[in-house]
Amino acid sequence: MNPDIPNPPKEPAAGNPPSAPSFGRLLLLTLGVPLLNGAVNYGIFQYFRTAALHPILYALLAVLWGVAGIYLLFLSLNWVVEQYSDRARQKVQPYVFIGPAVALLGWLLLLPTLRTLYLSFLDAGSERFVGLANYAAVFTNRLLLVALRNNLLWVAAGTAACVGLGLLIAILADRSSFERTAKAIVFMPMAISFVAAGVIWKFIYYYQPEQEQIGLLNAVVVYFGGEPMAWTSMLQPWNNLFLIAILVWMQTGFAMVIFSAAIKSIPEDLLEAARVDGAGEVRIFFRIMIPYISSTLLAVTTTIIVFTLKIFDVVMVMTGGQYDTEVVATQFYRQFFMYRNFGYGSTLAIVLLIAVIPVLWFNLRQFRKEGGL
Amino acid sequence: MAAANQASGRRRRKGAGKGGSRWLINGVLGFLCLLWLIPTVGLLVSSFRPAADILQTGWWKVLPHKDWATAEQITLPKDTDLRGPIEVLGAAYTDEQLRAGVAAGDRRLIWENRRARIVNVQTPSWTMGADFTLDNYKNVLTGKEYVITMGDGSTQTEKGTDLSRAFLNTFTVAVPSTVIPVLIASFAAYGFAWLKFPGRRTLFVVVIALLVVPIQVALIPIMKDFTGLGLNGSFLGIWIAHTGFGLPLATYFMFNYISQLPKDLFESAFMDGASNFTIFTKLVLPLSVPAIASIGIFQFLWVWNDYLVSLIFIGSQPDVQVLSMRIADMVGSRGNDWHLLTAAAFVSMLMPLAVFFGLQKYFVRGLLGGSVKG
Numbered sequence: 140m141n142p143d144i145p146n147p148p149k150e151p152a153a154g155n156p157p158s159a160p161s162f163g164r165l166l167l168l169t170l171g172v173p174l175l176n177g178a179v180n181y182g183i184f185q186y187f188r189t190a191a192l193h194p195i196l197y198a199l200l201a202v203l204w205g206v207a208g209i210y211l212l213f214l215s216l217n218w219v220v221e222q223y224s225d226r227a228r229q230k231v232q233p234y235v236f237i238g239p240a241v242a243l244l245g246w247l248l249l250l251p252t253l254r255t256l257y258l259s260f261l262d263a264g265s266e267r268f269v270g271l272a273n274y275a276a277v278f279t280n281r282l283l284l285v286a287l288r289n290n291l292l293w294v295a296a297g298t299a300a301c302v303g304l305g306l307l308i309a310i311l312a313d314r315s316s317f318e319r320t321a322k323a324i325v326f327m328p329m330a331i332s333f334v335a336a337g338v339i340w341k342f343i344y345y346y347q348p349e350q351e352q353i354g355l356l357n358a359v360v361v362y363f364g365g366e367p368m369a370w371t372s373m374l375q376p377w378n379n380l381f382l383i384a385i386l387v388w389m390q391t392g393f394a395m396v397i398f399s400a401a402i403k404s405i406p407e408d409l410l411e412a413a414r415v416d417g418a419g420e421v422r423i424f425f426r427i428m429i430p431y432i433s434s435t436l437l438a439v440t441t442t443i444i445v446f447t448l449k450i451f452d453v454v455m456v457m458t459g460g461q462y463d464t465e466v467v468a469t470q471f472y473r474q475f476f477m478y479r480n481f482g483y484g485s486t487l488a489i490v491l492l493i494a495v496i497p498v499l500w501f502n503l504r505q506f507r508k509e510g511g512l
Numbered sequence: 513m514a515a516a517n518q519a520s521g522r523r524r525r526k527g528a529g530k531g532g533s534r535w536l537i538n539g540v541l542g543f544l545c546l547l548w549l550i551p552t553v554g555l556l557v558s559s560f561r562p563a564a565d566i567l568q569t570g571w572w573k574v575l576p577h578k579d580w581a582t583a584e585q586i587t588l589p590k591d592t593d594l595r596g597p598i599e600v601l602g603a604a605y606t607d608e609q610l611r612a613g614v615a616a617g618d619r620r621l622i623w624e625n626r627r628a629r630i631v632n633v634q635t636p637s638w639t640m641g642a643d644f645t646l647d648n649y650k651n652v653l654t655g656k657e658y659v660i661t662m663g664d665g666s667t668q669t670e671k672g673t674d675l676s677r678a679f680l681n682t683f684t685v686a687v688p689s690t691v692i693p694v695l696i697a698s699f700a701a702y703g704f705a706w707l708k709f710p711g712r713r714t715l716f717v718v719v720i721a722l723l724v725v726p727i728q729v730a731l732i733p734i735m736k737d738f739t740g741l742g743l744n745g746s747f748l749g750i751w752i753a754h755t756g757f758g759l760p761l762a763t764y765f766m767f768n769y770i771s772q773l774p775k776d777l778f779e780s781a782f783m784d785g786a787s788n789f790t791i792f793t794k795l796v797l798p799l800s801v802p803a804i805a806s807i808g809i810f811q812f813l814w815v816w817n818d819y820l821v822s823l824i825f826i827g828s829q830p831d832v833q834v835l836s837m838r839i840a841d842m843v844g845s846r847g848n849d850w851h852l853l854t855a856a857a858f859v860s861m862l863m864p865l866a867v868f869f870g871l872q873k874y875f876v877r878g879l880l881g882g883s884v885k886g
Contacts, residue, residue, distance in 0.1 A: 174766050180642055184748050194677060198684040201747050205688025216787045233712075236703030240696050240759055241715060246737075247756025248722045251730035258732060304544075311541040318742055323872065324545045327552070330868035331861050332817030338843060338857035339555045342850065353570045355554060388551065440550040449726045452819045456840055467572070468820070471728050476824075481732060488728040499724045506720050 168219045176212050183208070212239070225345055252492065258485035265481045273486035283487070285463050286470040290448060290494075292379050293386070293466060297447040300387040302440055305394025310424070312395070326392035332362065333389070337456030340385045344370040372462040379464055385453050390446065394439050401435040402428065438505070441498050448494055467491050524534050559858045560644040563851035574644075578614070578636035588629040600631055648855035675838060675859055682816060682834040682863075684747055689754035690812040694804055696755065697762035698770070701845050702792050704763075705771035706778060716767070723762040730756070731824055738825065745829040754818070758811050768798060769803035805874040811862050813875075835860040 180183030183204055190197065216235045220228055262269045277283045308325055313316045328336065346369040352358045357367035368374070370381045405428060413423050429436070451468035454460055460469040467487050475484035557571040565573075573579075586600060600621055610631065613622035624630040635716050652675050662865070686768050703709075703878035704716050734753060735744070741751030774798065781791045819836040839856050842849070868875065 165557060170543050184746070187748075188746065194680050198680045201684050202687045205747070206691045209688075209692045213695075214789075217787075221787060221789070230709070233703050233707035233709035235699075236707060236788070236792070237700045237709075237715065240700035240763055243696065243752070243756050244719065244722055244759055247734055248725055248730050248760070249718065251733035252725060254733040255729050308541065308544060311537050311544070314534070314537050315541045316538060317541075321541050321545050323869075325548050326872075326876070327865070327868065328548070330813055330817075330864040331552070332819065332836050332837050332864070334817075334819050334843075335857040335860050336551075338839065338853050339551045340549075341843065342554060342558065342854070343551055351569060353567065355550070355570065355572070358570050358572070365727050388548065391548075396876050397880060416780070445726075449728065452836075455819070456843055468726075468728055471731075472820075472823075475732060485732060488726065488732070491695055491726045495724045495726060499721055502724060503717065503720060506717075 146354055157382070165222060168222060172215050172219045175431045176215060209239075228259060254487045255488050258481055259489045261482055261485075263478075263480040263482050269482065273482045274490075276483065277486050277490060282465060283470055283483070286465040286467050286487075287490070289376070289379050289463070289465060290450075290467045292306035292376070293383055293447045293450050294444055296380060297383045297386045297390075297450075298440060298443045300383070301394050301443050302436070304391045305439070306398050306436075308391065308396045309402055310428075312399060322392075322395065325395055327506065328389040329392045331389065333385075333452030333454050336385055336389055337453060340388075344381060346370065371458050371464070376463055378458075378462055382453055382457055382464060385457070386447065388448065390443060394443065397435060397439050398432065401432040405431050434505075441501060445495055445498055448491060551712065555854050555857060559648055559854035560646070561851070562643060562645050562647065563849075565852045566854070569691060579636070579638075580622075581637040582624070583619070583635045584630040584633045585624055586631045586633060588631060590629060592629050594626070601633070609634065649850045649859070652855040652859060654850055675835065675856055677831075678833055678835045678838040679859065681832050682836075682860075685754070685822070685832075685834055686812055686815045688747075688751045689758070689815040690808055692751060693755040693758040693762050693811060694766075694808050695809075697766045698760055698797065698800065698804065699792065700759075700763050701766035701770045702788075702796055704767055719760055719763050722766060725760075727757050727821070735824060744825060745827055745832060747832060750822065750825045750832075753821055754811075754815050757821065758814070762807050762811060765807045766800065766803060769800055773799060802874065802877065805871070806877050809867060809871050809875045812867060816864050822854050 146367055186206075187197075187201060192200065213235070216238070219234070220232050220235050221229060248446055258265055260268060260270060262272075277287075308321070312321045314322060331339075342353075343355045344357075345352075346357055346367055347353070348367070352361055352367050354367075356370060361367055371378050409427060409431075410423060413427055418426070450466055451472070454464055454466050454469050455472070458464045459464075460473065465473075465488065471484050471487040471491075474480045474487065554571050557574055558566055561571065561574070588598065588600065592598055594607045597606065598610060600610075601616060603616060605621065607626075610621060610623050611626070613620050613634075615621075616633075618635070620634040621634075622634065624632040654674065654676070658796050700719075704712060704719075734756075738744045738749050738753075743752065776794060777799075778791055781795060786794070817836065818834075819840060822834045822837050823840075826834065826837065839853070839860055842853055842856060
């Protein structure tokens with residue numbers, strides 16, 4: 140695939156370093172190999188742009204290129220570094236290992252954060268500096284306020300339900316006679332895309348006036364003598380809860396699996412001792428289990444909060460943000476792609492970032508506590 | 513209670529099940545499982561039902577249930593006045609009642625044909641609407657052609673939604689978007705865990721910090737860069753985007769694993785004169801297979817199911833559209849074509865569900881990595 144990249148040298152045997160090449164040659168290699176990589180990959184990229192291949196062949200070649208290309212990049216960069224003197228190699232080699240990751244993260248996450256922050260102080264077309272005007276707008280514009288309110292609802296209701304149900308199911312499963320099956324069933328929606336889940340749940344909330352209800356929820360309501368409803372569009376703002384139910388359906392499995400592992404790690408003697416002392420199950424739950432798994436509880440809660448803050452797909456597929464179900468991420472998408480208001484779009488993204496800063500702080504503290512590095 | 517105690521005696525974990533009734537626990541859990549299962553089952557059943565059935569009755573009607581079946585038909589006199597009381601079988605009903613169906617003892621009366629004055633006399637009987645078809649899947653996979661009659665009487669042929677190309681595209685997006693970040697992350701994790709260099713700690717803290725950065729923050733600038741580089745709407749562009757967004761978690765995860773490998777392992781390899789690259793490819797990667805598998809499955813599912821990133825970096829380019837986008841389009845443009853939507857949704861779920869059930873063990877282990885301490 141990449142014929143221009145030289146083969147890796149045979150590993151030098153100990154005590155027999157490769158003959159020191161000239162400085163000029165090293166410089167040439169140092170600059171040439173990355174450039175060659177870039178050029179070859181650019182060539183392949185251009186080829187794929189215009190190639191009229193059979194779709195299956197195209198897919199296979201593209202996958203092959205993507206996978207082999209990245210390995211060859213590491214291989215060739217390392218080969219260059221192996222040509223250096225021992226001391227230089229020890230200095231440079233770590234950057235071959237972490238370089239690509241750091242470069243990509245810098246380009247794709249770190250710099251964009253700063254650039255978005257900058258954009259949030261500019262006007263819609265990113266031409267004029269407007270100071271905090273976008274922020275003021277975000278917190279006064281009705282649509283954007285609704286989005287913020289809904290996000291809060293998502294975080295509060297979604298997280299509480301996922302964590303609560305996850306814990307409940309983990310505890311029940313631990314004592315049931317079909318633990319594995321139950322866990323697989325509850326966990327399964329994790330593998331389903333939000334878009335597919337949207338279809339599934341549209342079918343459940345489906346409402347047709349004056350006809351036999353084919354949506355499950357309305358059928359149940361009618362069966363018990365109630366009036367069928369358009370669940371996702373009526374009853375604002377409670378319709379948001381029906382969307383949140385979808386998230387709960389999908390994410391509870393995640394919480395459950397982790398809680399289940401944590402519960403199993405509680406030493407049996409501890410529980411046994413409490414029972415011998417006459418503590419009831421409820422007491423054991425609050426006095427022993429909860430404190431014991433508190434760090435897991437926090438970690439799961441954090442993860443789900445971050446997840447619900449970023450919620451996008453469910454709303455987009457279910458209501459498209461209509462009927463006051465807009466959230467920050469869908470508003471962001473709308474401002475950016477439909478109204479082309481880069482200022483509002485960036486500001487919303489930054490608001491989201493500010494919302495996760497406490498979580499970030501918590502993560503870092505936890506990491507330091509665990510003695511990473 | 514005796515049964516409960518006996519059952520708990522069989523369990524490995526002694527003492528578990530004590531205090532609460534086992535029946536209650538199994539019952540509540542069973543109910544919750546049913547609740548969790550029903551949405552997916554409903555979709556699966558619906559996707560095999562004929563289009564007309566889906567629109568008329570709920571999917572649960574495929575189960576045996578009691579329904580009204582016409583036992584006999586009564587033809588009323590042709591001159592029956594529909595505005596006045598209508599006499600059927602000795603009792604009088606209004607037109608509205610007969611339209612909706614009205615109970616007459618244990619039977620039900622309903623118009624069969626109002627204009628012809630034919631009334632159905634129905635009795636409850638057990639039926640099941642188990643009429644299954646593969647047509648929906650055929651339509652969705654091969655893009656069956658429809659002839660649509662327009663309002664003015666002309667006809668128009670329209671090709672149905674064909675998901676095979678989108679399936680292939682999703683595959684083309686998902687495999688490199690899984691392999692590339694996991695490979696880069698493994699290299700970086702080895703570097704952070706076992707190589708000494710200035711700025712190591714700071715850089716790693718930045719990686720951790722980036723774990724929680726919402727990707728929305730990054731979308732606008734990346735989009736601008738991609739436009740400048742001509743990467744929008746290309747596979748390479750979306751690989752790079754997914755790689756960037758997946759890297760912090762993958763690096764953190766691989767670091768947790770690789771930094772725990774025993775030190776002696778590397779020392780003896782160094783003694784034998786192996787370079788870092790050799791140690792990494794010949795020792796660390798093979799030893800990290802469990803971790804790579806779990807984070808790889810995680811990333812694969814995430815990419816396969818992704819919608820936002822594809823929506824932004826692929827846009828409306830039909831050649832590279834992925835499954836989630838096609839289905840979201842279908843939801844928007846043909847929200848009532850349930851027979852297509854249900855089959856399409858299930859097609860999109862095939863791969864992740866196969867990965868899930870096939871590799872559940874690794875996937876779950878991957879989730880647990882780093883999150884359960886002690």
